[in-house]
Amino acid sequence: MSMITERSVAGRAPGVPEEAADAAVPETRRDVVTLFRAYLALCKPQIVELLLVTTVPAMMVAAGGWPDLRTLAVVLIGGAMAGGAASALNCYIDRDIDQVMRRTKRRPLPANTVTPRSVLVFGLTLAVISVALMAVFTNWLATALTAGAIFYYDVVYTLWLKRRTPANTFWGGICGSAPVIIGWAAVTGTVAPLGWALFAVVFFWQMPHFYALAIKYKDDYARAGVPMLPVVRSVGRVNFEILLYTVLTVASSLVAWPLGLGWIYGVAAVLTGAAFLAEAVLLARRTSAGQPAKPMRLFHWSITYLTILFIAVAVDALI
Structure with missing residues (x-):
């Protein structure tokens, strides 16, 4: 018996034909890939990428060149997670309107790829980890700005301003601009x-x-x-x-x-x-x-x- 066949037989449940067990493997892999893509989409990586494009140069100017590599790595990882957390929680809060907008109806929640509870847990977990990273490895100002940006985007902007006033874009711009001063504060402790x-x-x-x-x-x-x-x-x-x-x-x-x-x-x-x-x-x-x-x-x-x-x-x- 070949090694491949041995693995297939060993991995299948009792009474399940070998052919059926082999066919289930790609399906499982597809499910994992689908979930991974769904959670990645919840983080809105295009927005996160744009935020980081402004953060790194701000850190470089603040440092007068390349900042400390550990600080740079922490801000990049923590900032990406914070942006992903804010975006995921935004998707959770906006799941009702996302269902009726053609631009957003294919997002994971309207498409029923993931459940609202799992998105809420995912977003809150990312938020806690991102703030914890900033707290441990940077300083209080950068940490407070990170936590404040997540709160402002999801509570002040998404829950309140977005649905109530045409000035939502103006006031929502505060959290979108925050990565610049977060990066600066992480390097110098001030802005x-x-x-x-x-x-x-x-x-x-x-x-x-x-x-x-x-x-x-x-x-x-x-x-x-x-x-x-x-x-x-x-x-x-x-x-x-x-x-x-x-x-x-x-x-x-x-x-x-x-x-x-x-x-x-x-x-x-x-x-x-x-x-x-x-x-x-x-x-x-x-x-x-x-x-x-x-x-x-x-x-x-x-x-x-x-x-x-x-x-x-x-x-x-x-x-």
Whole structure:
């Protein structure tokens, strides 16, 4: 008897044919893979990735180069877990509206891939571990900011603001910007003016970024009863806020320049800021004229803008 056949026979239950036992193995593996993908999706890895893109450069500037590797590893792991925890708990809280939105109905909870209780336990467990990591290996300020960001996102934003006011994106931007100052605080134990300037960049950036997404999925949000700005305000008001916060984003990036960054960052801030503003103006012109809006152009460019800008922050810190 071959080794493979011996393992198959040894692993099957009494009375189960060898062929059936062998067929069950791939099915079990598929179940494990499905669950893994479901829990990964609950963490919204794209959002976590974007948060870490802003955190590491902020840490580098705070350290004047590469930060202590242990601190860097702890903040990356703890930050990823904190972001995953906040996202999983957000999915648990929003499971009712996710069922009626086309953009979200394939998420693990609406698709019944996992149970609400398991998602709640998963999210709370990640939250506790992430805060514990920060508490043991960083300092009280970074730990408090991490815990506060999770609480703010899930309780203040998701449970309260998101369903009650069109200003939800503005106030929700606080927790989305927190990773910048968390990383800075983990390195220095405080937050310098440059850290707050970079925080402001990410804070103001979130309005044009998410308003563009809300324009695309306006009907989805309306169906779910979520008062996103494009759902409850005129096209003119939405365009005004997109342009206003794009200008404030670029202005904040320029304010950060003389606070401790060099010419590489400055050139990147000017060029990418001009392109970001041009995309915002183009979207406003299209929607004002009743033309097809194509808001995802601004959405995707906003991600490119933030990524290039913070790469420039990191390069500047090294040089």
